[in-house]
Amino acid sequence: MKITSTKLKDCYIIEPQIFGDERGYFFESFHLKKFTETTGLAVNFVQDNQSSSTYGVIRGLHYQIGVHAQAKLVRVLSGKVIDVAVDLRPDSETYGQFEAVELSAENRRQLFVPRGFAHGFSVLSESAEFAYKCDNYYNKESEGGIKYNDPELNIDWQIPLGKEIISEKDQVLPLLSDLKKK
Template sequence: MEIIKTKLKDCYIIEPKVFGDERGYFFESFHKEKFKVETGLDIDFVQDNQSSSKYGVLRGLHLQFGEYAQAKLVRVLSGRVLDIAVDLREESETYGQYEAVELSADNKRQFFVPRGFAHGFVVLSESAEFFYKCDNYYAPSYEGGIFYNDKDLNIDWGIPQSEMIISEKDQKLPSLSDFKNTKLS
């Protein structure tokens, strides 16, 4: 696997080496020691999650904070999404910046989103199966997020807003500036 640095510290794109023949394909989706050597990060994943969504569904921008902060390794099993990570680590030089990566069943890319980042995606294909590993357990009382269409982030989601399907909960998330002014405990 090739691990590609992004402009955001500790946020990586992972390109697997895919071995294919007339039977199909095989690839190693994660190797803890290789990841640690390449990134310096020692990650222990404890929970796997999977979702299915139709075209235009936007999920995000979500995070967990405090003792339940999560790092995620995300990928697409079928379909195609635009995946977004936003740096919310106040001490970071890239605070408030984001990285966008297209993930698909065809390119088999993965995206590592470290703790302290908000994460979201929008489905670009007719449907998509989304899979992710987390290094901490889900804790609803420690979840938060940023409004997907925040003017300060100015994210290009790749589809018209009129075609987006967004949960009521995600439509009520705070702006980046309101989030920054909220003390997370």
């Protein structure tokens, strides 16, 4: 398992070592000891989630606050997405910055998104199956979000204008600047 730092502190790209032969392949998608030794972070995943989406869907940018904040390890089981993590930790030197990574069934990359980050993705393939582990349970009262097309972030979701599919809930999320005012 290869673990690479991103420009955002505590946010990592994880690439598995793949063992293949005529039968197919095998890889270790996560190894807690290796992850902890490499990153210095301790995680305990308690919930696994999976979603299915079609081309043009943008989900996010979502986060959980307070004691219900979640770290996530995300990956694509089929298809291809642009996955985005936004640092919302007020004391972070990279506050308000984001990392965008292509995740696909083909490249088998994963992104570790630490607590204190917003997260979202856009589907670039006909469809995508997206899976993620969380280190804390979902709590509806603690959910928050940032609007996907926030001009301050200027994220390139790689979906042509007018082809985006956005939930009603995600269309009315606040901007990053609105969070800064709180």
